[in-house]
Amino acid sequence: MPTTADPSQQRRRAGDSSPFVDLTRTEWSALRENTPLPLTAEEVERLRGLGDVIDLDEVRDVYLPLSRLLNLYVGATGQLRGALNTFLGEKGAQRGTPFVIGVAGSVAVGKSTTARLLRELLARWPEHPRVELVTTDGFLLPNAELQRRGLMSRKGFPESYDRRALTRFVADVKAGKAEVSAPVYSHLIYDIVPGERLTVHRPDILIIEGLNVLQPALPGEDGRTRVGLADFFDFSIYVDARTDDIERWYYDRFKKLRETAFQDPESYFRRYTQVSEEEALDFARRNWRTINEPNLLENVAPTRGRSNLILRKGPDHKVQRLSLRKL
Numbered sequence: 001m002p003t004t005a006d007p008s009q010q011r012r013r014a015g016d017s018s019p020f021v022d023l024t025r026t027e028w029s030a031l032r033e034n035t036p037l038p039l040t041a042e043e044v045e046r047l048r049g050l051g052d053v054i055d056l057d058e059v060r061d062v063y064l065p066l067s068r069l070l071n072l073y074v075g076a077t078g079q080l081r082g083a084l085n086t087f088l089g090e091k092g093a094q095r096g097t098p099f100v101i102g103v104a105g106s107v108a109v110g111k112s113t114t115a116r117l118l119r120e121l122l123a124r125w126p127e128h129p130r131v132e133l134v135t136t137d138g139f140l141l142p143n144a145e146l147q148r149r150g151l152m153s154r155k156g157f158p159e160s161y162d163r164r165a166l167t168r169f170v171a172d173v174k175a176g177k178a179e180v181s182a183p184v185y186s187h188l189i190y191d192i193v194p195g196e197r198l199t200v201h202r203p204d205i206l207i208i209e210g211l212n213v214l215q216p217a218l219p220g221e222d223g224r225t226r227v228g229l230a231d232f233f234d235f236s237i238y239v240d241a242r243t244d245d246i247e248r249w250y251y252d253r254f255k256k257l258r259e260t261a262f263q264d265p266e267s268y269f270r271r272y273t274q275v276s277e278e279e280a281l282d283f284a285r286r287n288w289r290t291i292n293e294p295n296l297l298e299n300v301a302p303t304r305g306r307s308n309l310i311l312r313k314g315p316d317h318k319v320q321r322l323s324l325r326k327l
């Protein structure tokens, strides 16, 4: 068989048998067309998570095309709704429901920054100004309950969440309910905040970000299949990187948190400011090796292929390649 040295042709051939279109950063960035850059360097700085490297170039090259694509998807969904209403006739006077976007990926991969940037960029389009962001950590079981179930060292694994409540939350938002609320998690106290709720009032777009948002539904106690969170998504994004890089980012962030958030007298991790950096890092390494890495490999990474878009980061946190699901 003749071979070709042209990588784009090779990719095209491989692409024929893949449900995704693979794009380099350069190819992707050309797709922003004339979408204006609505954020200043200061605003980007404010949105950046600890350890993340996001600057205006990254916003322009990666996030503007993404915001343009999502705006097109929201518009096309509105047209589909019109078709559905025509079909439904008398019953078809349904008002729109929020467009739901899931953002998945490992602990420390930078999904929070991706989700926060998207919220800001999407809210600047006049067609959908009301964009809400909810993280799934609010649906973690409280520490007391995790302890009762012997799950304290499984935080972030699918079984550490109240998955029914999480799915019900997204289902209610997607159904167009006027007011839906979620519990709130605090990284500071490492627990659910008693009595605190976050309320969502029928936004134009809901972004739901978390480790396990693309997990398929578990069968119920009767063994029957249930509806899962991702069944309510209109679009989903998986933030991806090499496991070695994510591990390094996790330790770098831990070191920074030790100098900042952990110093707070209320911080659950305050004790790691009182020991040597090496001892503190031993704890971080244990956490990575026994909790976050196994969860990434067993539960999170296998959901990558269920997303609509994979953002693949290089060792410097910058997105290098993207895979977009074909329709």
Ligand SMILES: Nc1ncnc2c1ncn2[C@@H]1O[C@H](COP(=O)(O)OP(=O)(O)O)[C@@H](O)[C@H]1O
Pocket (backbone or CB within 6 Å): 049, 050, 105, 106, 107, 108, 109, 110, 111, 112, 113, 187, 188, 253, 257, 261, 262, 269
């Ligand atoms: N122990 C901690 N104390 C304070 N903030 C934390 C702590 N652990 C993580 N964070 C912050 O919580 C957010 C979510 O972190 P994480 O779930 O690892 O997702 P990601 O890094 O993909 O955004 C990040 O902004 C991170 O900086």
Ligand SMILES: CC(C)(COP(=O)(O)O)[C@@H](O)C(=O)NCCC(=O)O
Pocket (backbone or CB within 6 Å): 107, 135, 136, 137, 138, 155, 156, 209, 210, 211, 212, 287, 291, 292
């Ligand atoms: C709170 C998390 C489970 C992430 O929750 P998510 O919002 O992704 O559902 C995670 O950031 C975490 O704290 N993991 C526990 C192990 C650790 O401290 O690294």
